Amino acid sequence: MSGGALADTNMADLEARINQLESRLAETEQQADAAQQQAANFEFHGYARSGLLSNDEFSGATGTGAYMSAAGALGASVGRLGLEDDHYVEANLVHNRVTDNGSKAYFKIMLADGVETNNDWAPDDSDLNVRQLYTELSDLTWFSGAFEHASIWAGKRFDRDNFDIHFVDSDIVFLAGTGAGIYDIQLSENWKANVSIYGRDFGTIDSASTDVENYIATINNRFGAWQLMLSGMHSVDNDNRTTDSASPTQRAEKGVHALLAYHGDNFYGLSDGFSKTGVLSGVGLGSELKGIGSNGNLNDDAKAVRFFTYGATNFADNWRIAPSLMAEVSEDRVKENDQFKWVSANVRLAQVFNPNFEIVYEGSYQYMNLDNTADQAKGSFYKVTLAPTLKLSTVGGFFDRPELRFAVSYVDWSEALDNYSVSLASDASTMGNGGEALFALQMETWF
Amino acid sequence: MSGGALADTNMADLEARINQLESRLAETEQQADAAQQQAANFEFHGYARSGLLSNDEFSGATGTGAYMSAAGALGASVGRLGLEDDHYVEANLVHNRVTDNGSKAYFKIMLADGVETNNDWAPDDSDLNVRQLYTELSDLTWFSGAFEHASIWAGKRFDRDNFDIHFVDSDIVFLAGTGAGIYDIQLSENWKANVSIYGRDFGTIDSASTDVENYIATINNRFGAWQLMLSGMHSVDNDNRTTDSASPTQRAEKGVHALLAYHGDNFYGLSDGFSKTGVLSGVGLGSELKGIGSNGNLNDDAKAVRFFTYGATNFADNWRIAPSLMAEVSEDRVKENDQFKWVSANVRLAQVFNPNFEIVYEGSYQYMNLDNTADQAKGSFYKVTLAPTLKLSTVGGFFDRPELRFAVSYVDWSEALDNYSVSLASDASTMGNGGEALFALQMETWF
C-alpha cells in the first residue's frame, strides 16, 4: 500500500470524524444558546438589609433609623450607618420576552417587606407587599424618529430615573405609583425626555365612597449632564377628606414641583468619582419634595425649597470619601404659618485594609429650626459611627455589596429637641432624649 | 521530504487537533446539557394586571370591575376591558424533578395578591397569599393500562381543566381547593376521565370549635370534543353555622353539580378559531355553578341552571372578534322563593394596525331580573369601551400578552337598578347610580 493510499484512508477517517464533530457542535451550539436564553428569560434581583441593634443598656433600640431626628418627619435624614433596626428586603422577579424581530417585553414583580422583629417567624409583624408590578416594552420596530429608542410602560412602579443619596437613605426624587409613560424620547441631539402620568391614593371619603387620588403629570428632561424635571398634580376632593382633628387645615388640591440638577461625572472637578448637585421646589401638593405627589396632608398654600449636593471619590490610597449636604425650608406646610428649616450634613469615609476588609467611619450633623405653630424648637443632632466591615470585595468601592458590619455609634442632640414632634397629634411619637450609644450587627446586599 | 511524509506529518497534527476537539466537545456537551437541565428545573410563570382607573370627575372609581353590576354578586360578569381598578398578580414558582427512569415530579407554589391602591408601599392593603401549593407526579413506570399516561396530585390547587371566558373575567368552572386526584385515566379509546376530591372551608362553629368543610367528589370526562363533569358534595354541620341575621335560612348540607360542554376547534363551523358551548346546573350546594362547592351560603333547596357560549375568530384581514353569551336562572338560592335571572352578552373586537398596535373595542349588555324576596328590580346594564393597545406582538392574536392599553368606557344602567343589592344585609354595597365615563391606563401580561 502506498503512502498516498494510506493517507487517503486516514483522511477519509479524519473527514468522518470532522463531519461528526460539526454535526455534534451544531447541536451543542443550539443547546447552549437555548440554555442561555432560558436563563436570561428569568432574572432575580434584590436589595436587603438585616441586623441586630442594641443600645448601651442592651435593650433593643426602637424608633431609630436615618429618619430618627425630630426633623425626620419632614424628610430630613441623617447618616444611616449603625442606626438601622429593621429587616428590609426587595425581591424582584423579572420575566423577559424577546420576539423574533427583536421587540422586547420586560415584566417585573417586586415583593418587599420591612419588619423590626428579630424573630424568624413573624406573620403578625409582616409587611410583605407588592411594591412594583409593571411591564415595559422596548425596541418596537414600529417606533421611529424621536421615538426610535423610546420604551413605554404601564403599571405600578418606581420611576426608572429616581436617584438617591444612599448614605442618608434618601432619594432626591422618588416618583412612584401607578400609571404609564414613555422613556427616552429624543427631542434633539442633546435633549432627551421622559413623560409620564402617575396616580397615588390619599384615602377614601366614606360618605361618598370615593377614592381620593392624586394624578401627577411629569416631564423629565436631560440636556447632557443637566436635568430639568417638571411635575404638575391634581387631587379632586382632597380638601374634603377628614382632617386630623389636631391640625385642621385647608388641604391642597393641586401642586407644582420642579427639580433642576447637575449630574457630574467627576468629584466636583477635583478628582475621579461623581458628584450631583441641585435644587427642588414645590407649592401645594408639590411641596412634598422627595416623594412627588405622595403626601395628601399638605396645606393649600404650602411651599418648600430644598438644596442638595453629594458625591464620592478616592482621596488617597485605600481611602474613600462620600460627603453629602441637604437643606430645606418649608412654610404653611401643614397649617398656615408653620415654618420648618433644616440642614443635614453627612460624611462617610472608608479605609481599605485588604480585599475583604475595611473600616468605615460616618459623621452626621443636622441643624433644625421647627415651628408647627403650637410649639417651637431649634437645635442640633450629632452622630458618629465606626464600622469594621467585611466585604465580598473592596475593589468595587463604596457601592460594592454584600457587606457584613459591626457598628458602634454615638448619637446626641440639643436638649431643646427632646420630645419635640413636628406632628400636632397628641399621640405623635417623639425622639425622646439624646445621648446614647448604639451597637449594630448588620448585613446589607444588593444585586 | 516526499509529499506523503509531509501529509503524514500534517495528518498527525490534524488528528491531534481532532482528538482535542472531540474531548473538549464532549465536555461542553455535558456542560450545555447540565445548564439546560438546571434552567429547566426551575420555571417562573405569571399573570398580572395593574393600572390606573379614573371616572370623569378625576376621582378614583371604586367598586368597579367585571362584576360591578347588581347581578355581579350572582356571578354575572360584564366585559372587563376598561373597568379594572386593581393590581392583581399570580407569581408561580415551579420546581421540576426528573428521575433517571423518566418519572417526573412537578411542584408549584402560586403567590397571589390583589389590591386597589395605586401606592407602591401598601402592606395594610396587601392580600398576598399562597393560592396554590401542590405536587403532581407523572410518567411513573409503575403505572400501566388505563393509568399509563395518568398523573396524580395532592395539595392545594386550581383544577388543571378549569376554563374561562377571559373577556368577561369568568371561569366556566373554577374547581379549586385542597385535595387529591388523578388526571387522564384512559377508560376507552375515546373516553378520558379525571377523578378528584377537593375540600373547601365554609367557616367555623366556635362553640364546638369545628371547621365546617365541604368535600367535593368530581369525575370529569372527555369524549372527544364533549365534556361531562359531575360533582357531588357534602358539608356536615353547614346548617348549624350562624346565619346572617338579615337572611335567616336553612343552609344546604349537600349538593350536586353537572356540566355538559362542547369544545369546538373552529368558530361555530363558520371559520377558523374556536368556540365552546355548554350548560351547567346544580342543586343545593351545587347551585353555585362557577366555583364548584365554594359557596356555603346557599339554601337547602337552591337550584340553578346556566348556559354559556363563546368563541374567537378572525373575520377579516386585521380584524378579530370574540363574542360571548352567558345566562342563568336560580331559585330559592339564599332564601325560599327568591329568584334571580340574568343574561350577559359581550363582544370584543380588535383592529390590527401593525405588529405592535391595535385598537380594541368592547360592547357589553346585561339584562337582570332580581328578586331577593325583600326587593325586586329588573333592568339592563350597558358598557362600551374603546382601547388603543400596544402589544409586544399582534401576531399571536387575542391571547398574546403583554398589552399596554389606554381605555375609555361609558357605563350606564336602568334607573330601576340604582342602589339595588342582591344581598339582604343592611350594609351591603350597591352599584350606585349609572351614567359614568371611565378612563383607564393598564398593563396586562401572562407567561
Next chain:
Amino acid sequence: MSGGALADTNMADLEARINQLESRLAETEQQADAAQQQAANFEFHGYARSGLLSNDEFSGATGTGAYMSAAGALGASVGRLGLEDDHYVEANLVHNRVTDNGSKAYFKIMLADGVETNNDWAPDDSDLNVRQLYTELSDLTWFSGAFEHASIWAGKRFDRDNFDIHFVDSDIVFLAGTGAGIYDIQLSENWKANVSIYGRDFGTIDSASTDVENYIATINNRFGAWQLMLSGMHSVDNDNRTTDSASPTQRAEKGVHALLAYHGDNFYGLSDGFSKTGVLSGVGLGSELKGIGSNGNLNDDAKAVRFFTYGATNFADNWRIAPSLMAEVSEDRVKENDQFKWVSANVRLAQVFNPNFEIVYEGSYQYMNLDNTADQAKGSFYKVTLAPTLKLSTVGGFFDRPELRFAVSYVDWSEALDNYSVSLASDASTMGNGGEALFALQMETWF
C-alpha cells in the same frame, strides 16, 4: 494530479474545517459556561406540605398536628404522619456571587407561610412572612490559619447546624433569630467550632417604649462525632413585661443552655443508617430546650433536662424503620413549683412495594405527668397510622420526596387528660376528648 497533491488539497480543506470548528467550539464553550454560571447564580429551594384532614364525622379536624397532645405546649410532639391539617411552605430564593479570586457570597430570602384553610384565596388567613434574610461569605482569601475554611454571616436566619427528628416534627435544637457568627473555625485537628450571637424579641414595654430583646451567645463545638453546644443569654427588662394575669411570675432575665450529642454514622452499631443520641439541659431562659432563647415566659429559676435518641435503618429487604425517643423533666417553669414530665416514643416503618409505592406505618406513644400548680393530670396519648404512599422514587429511602399520601389514623388518650391545658389562661385551648379516627390526603416535598 498525484495522490499527494489531492491529499494536500483535501488536507487544506480539512484543516480549514478544523480551524472553524475550533473557533466555533471556543465560543460555545464560553456560552455554555456563561449559561451554567447564570443558572448557578440563582437557586430555588423549598419545603412544603399541603393536605386535607377530616375526622370520622367528616368535619374538618382543628387543633391537630404533632403538638396536639396536652404536653404539646411544652414541646412534646408525637408522630406527625396523618395528623397535619395545614398548608406550610418555605420558599427559598438564593443569590450566589463568586469573585474572580474565588471568594463567595451566598444570600438567602426565605418566604414562609402556614395556613389551615383549604380555600385557595385566603388573604385573611395568610401568614406569609420572611423567615430568613441573611448573607454568608466564604472562601475569603484574607482568611487563614484556623479561619482558612471558615465562613461568616449576618442577618436573620435558622442556624446552619440545627437538626431535627423529622418524623415528630421537632428540631433537637432550633437556634434562630437575627445576629452574626462564624462557622467552621478549626481549633485543632479534631475540633471545629462555630460562634454566634443571636437576638430574639420578647415584646415591648409600652410605657418605656423599649423592646425587650434576648441576646444569645453560643459556641457550638464538634469533636468528630461528638457535639458540645453551649449558650448563654441575657434579656434586660424581661421581668418588667406585663405578665399574663392568670400566671403572675418572676420572669427570668438570664439563662444557660447546653447540648451534648453523639452523631452516629450507623444505626446504633447494629446496621447501616444513622443514629443520634444526646441530652439537653438549661436553666432560666435556657430552659426552653429546643428553641434556644426563644421563650420569654419562663420563670426566674426554671430548669429543664431533655434526653433524645433517634435513627433510621433498613431492617429487611424492602423494609425501613425509624424509631425515636424523647423525654423531658422541667420544674418551676412558668410558676414556682410547677412540674412537667413527659416521654414520647415514635416508630415509623416503611414497606416498599415498587419504585413508586410504599406503605408507611407509624405508632406513637406519649406519657405525661403535668402539674401547672392549679391542676394536675397524668396519662397517655396513643396514635397509630397507616399511609399508602406514592413517591417519585422509593430508592432514596425515608427522606426522598415528594410523597403523596393517604393516611388513616386513630388517636386516643387517657380520660384524665381530657380538656387539660398546661396554660393557666382561662381561654387556653385544650385537646378535648380522645378517641377519634382521622383521614388525610397530603403531599409533602423538599428540594
